[in-house]
Amino acid sequence: MRQVLAVVFLIVWAGISAAVEPDEILSDPILEDRARLISQGLRCLQCRNESIDESNAGIARDLRLLVRARLLEGDSDTEVMDYVVARYGEYVLLRPNGLGTNLVLWLAGPALFFVSLAGLIAVQRRSKRNETIDQLTEDEEKEIEKLLSS
Amino acid sequence: MLNELAHFSLNIALGFAVLGTIIPLLGATLRRSSWMQLASVFATLQFLLVAFAFGVLTLAFVKSDFSLRLVVLNSHTLKPMIYKIAGVWGNHEGSLLLWILILTFFAACAAIFGRRLPQSLLARVLGVQSAITTAFLAFVLLTSNPFTRVAFPPFNGQGLNPLLQDPGLAFHPPFLYLGYVGLSITFSFAIAALLEGKVDSAWGRWVRPWTLAAWIFLTIGIGLGSWWAYYELGWGGFWFWDPVENASFMPWLISSALLHSAIVVEKRDTLKTWTILLAILAFGFSLIGTFIVRSGVLTSVHAFANDPERGVFILMILAVFFGGALLLFALRAKAMDSRGIFAPVSRESALIANNLLLAISCFVVFVGTVWPLVAELLMDRKLSVGPPFFDLAFTPFMVGLAVILPIGSTLPWKRARRVHITRLWPVALLCLAIFGLAWAMQTGRSLIGPVGLGLGVWLVMGVAIELYQRCGRGAGKARRLLRLPLADWGKAIAHAGLGITIFGVAGITAWQVEDIRVLEIGQSAEVAGFTITLEAVEDRRGPNYLTTMADVALSKQGNPIAMLHPERRYYPVAEMPTTEAGIDSGVWRDVYVVVGDAQAEGGYAVRIFIKPLANWIWTGAIIMALGGFLSLFDRRYRLAPGAARDPGRVALP
Numbered sequence A: 001m002r003q004v005l006a007v008v009f010l011i012v013w014a015g016i017s018a019a020v021e022p023d024e025i026l027s028d029p030i031l032e033d034r035a036r037l038i039s040q041g042l043r044c045l046q047c048r049n050e051s052i053d054e055s056n057a058g059i060a061r062d063l064r065l066l067v068r069a070r071l072l073e074g075d076s077d078t079e080v081m082d083y084v085v086a087r088y089g090e091y092v093l094l095r096p097n098g099l100g101t102n103l104v105l106w107l108a109g110p111a112l113f114f115v116s117l118a119g120l121i122a123v124q125r126r127s128k129r130n131e132t133i134d135q136l137t138e139d140e141e142k143e144i145e146k147l148l149s150s
Numbered sequence B: 001m002l003n004e005l006a007h008f009s010l011n012i013a014l015g016f017a018v019l020g021t022i023i024p025l026l027g028a029t030l031r032r033s034s035w036m037q038l039a040s041v042f043a044t045l046q047f048l049l050v051a052f053a054f055g056v057l058t059l060a061f062v063k064s065d066f067s068l069r070l071v072v073l074n075s076h077t078l079k080p081m082i083y084k085i086a087g088v089w090g091n092h093e094g095s096l097l098l099w100i101l102i103l104t105f106f107a108a109c110a111a112i113f114g115r116r117l118p119q120s121l122l123a124r125v126l127g128v129q130s131a132i133t134t135a136f137l138a139f140v141l142l143t144s145n146p147f148t149r150v151a152f153p154p155f156n157g158q159g160l161n162p163l164l165q166d167p168g169l170a171f172h173p174p175f176l177y178l179g180y181v182g183l184s185i186t187f188s189f190a191i192a193a194l195l196e197g198k199v200d201s202a203w204g205r206w207v208r209p210w211t212l213a214a215w216i217f218l219t220i221g222i223g224l225g226s227w228w229a230y231y232e233l234g235w236g237g238f239w240f241w242d243p244v245e246n247a248s249f250m251p252w253l254i255s256s257a258l259l260h261s262a263i264v265v266e267k268r269d270t271l272k273t274w275t276i277l278l279a280i281l282a283f284g285f286s287l288i289g290t291f292i293v294r295s296g297v298l299t300s301v302h303a304f305a306n307d308p309e310r311g312v313f314i315l316m317i318l319a320v321f322f323g324g325a326l327l328l329f330a331l332r333a334k335a336m337d338s339r340g341i342f343a344p345v346s347r348e349s350a351l352i353a354n355n356l357l358l359a360i361s362c363f364v365v366f367v368g369t370v371w372p373l374v375a376e377l378l379m380d381r382k383l384s385v386g387p388p389f390f391d392l393a394f395t396p397f398m399v400g401l402a403v404i405l406p407i408g409s410t411l412p413w414k415r416a417r418r419v420h421i422t423r424l425w426p427v428a429l430l431c432l433a434i435f436g437l438a439w440a441m442q443t444g445r446s447l448i449g450p451v452g453l454g455l456g457v458w459l460v461m462g463v464a465i466e467l468y469q470r471c472g473r474g475a476g477k478a479r480r481l482l483r484l485p486l487a488d489w490g491k492a493i494a495h496a497g498l499g500i501t502i503f504g505v506a507g508i509t510a511w512q513v514e515d516i517r518v519l520e521i522g523q524s525a526e527v528a529g530f531t532i533t534l535e536a537v538e539d540r541r542g543p544n545y546l547t548t549m550a551d552v553a554l555s556k557q558g559n560p561i562a563m564l565h566p567e568r569r570y571y572p573v574a575e576m577p578t579t580e581a582g583i584d585s586g587v588w589r590d591v592y593v594v595v596g597d598a599q600a601e602g603g604y605a606v607r608i609f610i611k612p613l614a615n616w617i618w619t620g621a622i623i624m625a626l627g628g629f630l631s632l633f634d635r636r637y638r639l640a641p642g643a644a645r646d647p648g649r650v651a652l653p
Helices: A002-015 A029-040 A058-072 A077-088 A102-129 A138-149 B002-030 B033-062 B069-074 B081-089 B092-116 B119-143 B172-196 B201-232 B243-268 B272-295 B308-336 B347-379 B387-410 B424-441 B448-470 B477-483 B486-510 B614-632 B635-645 B647-651
Strands: B513-519 B524-527 B530-541 B546-556 B559-564 B567-571 B576-580 B582-585 B589-598 B604-612
Touching (some): A102 B387, B002 B033, B002 B119, B033 B092, B033 B119, B081 B172, B092 B119, B092 B172, B172 B201, B172 B243, B172 B272, B172 B308, B201 B243, B201 B272, B201 B576, B201 B614, B201 B635, B243 B272, B243 B347, B272 B347, B347 B387, B387 B424, B387 B448, B387 B486, B424 B448, B486 B604, B486 B614, B513 B524, B524 B604, B530 B604, B546 B582, B567 B589, B589 B614
Antiparallel strands (some): B524 B530, B530 B546, B546 B559, B546 B567, B567 B576, B589 B604
16 A cells, blocks of 8 residues: 555656746846746646646646746747737736726726825815804703803 | 425515515605604514525525435535535525625614614615515526425535645635625715715714724734645635635725725714715725626636526626615715715824725726736736736835824824824834844845835834823823723724734735755755654545645744644545635744645645744734724614614703
């Protein structure tokens, strides 16, 4: 039983690999840094919500190698991104582009911020205009008198 | 037999939940005291019955009772005891039962501690709480019965997901649920107030301890989850902007806002409608989170894989409670419009800014989380929204929040003069200097580091200045400092905790050093002044896994620091590998080592990270929770309910 387990163990072992492997790393550190940055922005297609930089999946490794190959060919960062997006669709972009309806996504926060700020300022102005010293009503005056006399 | 009894007791609990909804709510409307009094009885009975069922389920896991389907699917005899117990909530049905247990637990607590609340308010709070319990009990009994038997019990179970077999994660769900579900009582208070048509500063004072308790648990739960991700997932990230993480983060953001706005209600008797809305939103986001986690509409690392039927049921619960609450809010909120006047520079204005920033940052997280879904449904675009988006869209609001925090917390209520913030000027200059220095020293790296460092100092120093100011002039400062109300201490400590977390996030994000290379046995690597030597690699056996464990020696300039043991485990039952990092934790840095594959040419792939200030992230979270805890024991919460019932006593000086 132990031996069987050991064999299974070894087979499975060979199948998994860690994220970026030593043999993938480019010798030029500047290119490698660019490759890492690009891969942090690309989604692994097979996994759930992981970038290819973190992922252990085979396809992530392929994509990492592809990115590095393009960089070695002399592509700029955007050219590499465009190359990958052209093949796999905008699904791979972890940072969605600001095109078309995606503008809503990008502008929702800032827009709400400025609208609420404007609203607050408007309320502030209005309340300042209406600011009056609160006069006690007759009933309240009477109540105070009653409290004082008791 | 016991299992059937537990199932039966859940059914009875459902009955009491229905009664506990109808009778107290009707009683409050018809002003029948005896009906309203029943609310506490029903709440307590529900809790006892659900607790019994939960206990039976736990017993089944402990005894490995493989006649239950749930135990077969999620347990195994070889598992250590702690993970057998953690297995109870490591699955959909069990975690839902835990959810309901906490729901009824909070109702029972409200029944006990709320005895001095106005009768109709308490009846309504418990009535609404019972309504929520009704919905969730029906959900469990109709779609996810944890007590389903199997016809032919197997000899052993299928085990628990190995990633969940970890002390950090064993306690992560209970804390998170205590937080999530704790917000239900705040929600019930809000609905009860809308039904009563009355919100005053007393209400603000009653609702705050409950929000605070939920917030503390949520903070601890999120912190535990983040810590677990850090050491377990194998590359040392602490936050992934995963839909499920966001699901817990959104209620946290809203409840943080709620904590602050409830103070304004309490002290200034204004901002009431907004506070009610926040209370509704906080639990609303908890429900949305439940939907995200359990319906499987959004792909995520740790969602329970689930069938759509359940998703539809949760969507219905969401629609009824969230939608219904918002409708009620729209109908009733006008009636209690506040008439407070805000000076532009005052504590309450600063708290409004806090609320604005927290609410909008929550909105950003929400939009980012659901955007892939919206894009696919409405625009037929398949896209992803990942960490780069959130970092960019969320961070500015947090920076704004941190900038105004020390200013706002030193300002007095009503109207401030410039004098109040003059003491902060030197601190502001110091922070700018630190920012500039850090920026100059690290050419060409992300701005997050310097900005975070500056803000962290700003927050912590701001707290120090505020405490100094609070203890006044002249002799006896130390004595006055010790006599400050616990709420003030809580506030100071929680704010300092936030500063410390910001330090940690900045450090780990901006100044991490990473090194990936092949090491043969006996070989060393030099990384950022540390010497890391791979001394040995051998195969071992754990209680329910096989492991390849490495001995990695860590030293600096020839002085040994630690021996690390990174592992790669394989769990045969689940057929799943996991990575266990070797971490040397320190105050200023963590050294984080992961050993990977054996290479074809000999040696092993080794990943080494130096993570500056890593522990500060979770330490800060614990300090924040501690601050909340201190604040919870402030004197005024113990006095408040009685004082409200007996107005004559308060009027006397």
